[in-house]
Amino acid sequence: MTTAPVALEIAVTSPAGAVVARDGGADRVELCVGLELGGLTPSxxxxxATHETGIPAHALVRCRPGGFVHxxxxxxxxxxxVRAVLRSGAAGVVVGALRADRTLDRDALRRFVDAARSVSATAEVTLHRAVDHAIDPxxxxxxxxxxxxxRVLTSGGAPTAAAGAVTIARMVEAAGPVQVMAGAGVTPHDVxxxxxxGVAAVHLSAKRPAADSAHDGVPMGGADDGSAHFVTDAEVVAAARRALDA
Known part of the structure; x- marks a missing residue:
């Protein structure tokens, strides 16, 4: 039996980022806004616009920053x-929710999956890193x-996927038919x-600060420290692709 190749997923925040990911050899992108907040639902x-780039885009559905008890x-x-982003061209959605006791909110998750499949029977649904905040990932x-x-996107409950690699391997064994994708602080060196x-995919943001995008002066919000926004780095994407293909 042949083993399927490990997929490369890049987190992007723009159609331009999706093009960089596509041209660098990514298999798909996760699309969001507010990457510095952990990602929020894109418009x-x-x-x-990202769908028009031709690379499969999985839209993060997260209505606010902060914890995962909703x-x-x-x-x-x-x-x-969930229904809106799929009708707009997303190939899949990325969702998650926890209960106050840090177990998965299965009722909410079932509603998200049902909503996705009501739009497209083939929509892919990924459980995001809320799983890393669960009491037992x-x-x-x-x-x-x-x-x-x-699939499940995870760092193995650790701050980075590299640090959580042992737990990620256990999750691969436990997940059965569900794919496990490693993500969080991933660099090409970690691949x-x-x-x-044994993961089915690796996920990284491959980001760098955009040139001349930092600003000083009047803050635009409590989290605005004047820093630059991020764009997708073609060299990092290409390096990750080479690491997978090696």
């Missing part, structure tokens, strides 16, 4: 966002197959070790 227009209103909103990974998830855990 309809952003999804449409109110009923937030869950209802994200359910609508390995157990969580073992319980999502019956909810209809395609070979992550591949050895």
């Amino acid at each position: 309809q227009a952003l999804v449409e 109110t009923p209103d937030e869950i209802a909103l994200m359910e609508r966002e 390995v157990t969580a990974a073992a319980t999502v197959a019956d909810l209809g998830f395609t 070979p070790a992550l591949v050895r855990t």
Whole structure:
């Protein structure tokens, strides 16, 4: 039996980033805004424009920054966002929710999956790094197959995927038919070790500060420190691709 090649996913925030990822050999992109906040739901227009680049785009659906315990209103909103981004051309969605006891919110997750499949029977659904905030990421990974998830994005509960590699390998064993994708602080140097855990994909933002995008003066919000925004770095994407192909 042949082993499927490990996929490369790049987190991007713009159609330009999607083009860089595509031309650098990425298999798909995760599309979001507010990457510095951990990622938030992209707009309809952003999804449409990214879809036009030709690379499969999986849209993050996360209605606010912060933790993953959501109110009923937030869950209802994200359910609508799931349908909206798929109707706008996304090939999949990236979702997650926890209960206050740090177990997966299975009711919310089931609603997200059902919403996705109501738009497209072939939509891929990824459980995002809320799993890394769960009380037991390995157990969580073992319980999502019956909810209809395609994959789980994880750092193994650690600050970076490289640090969580041992747990990621356990999650691969536990997840059954659900793919496991390693992500968080990944650099091209980390790729070979992550591949050895048995993951189906590696995920990285491959970002660098945009030239001349920093600003001084009047802050635009509490989190605005005047820093530059980020763009996708073609050299990092290409290096990750080479590391996978080596």
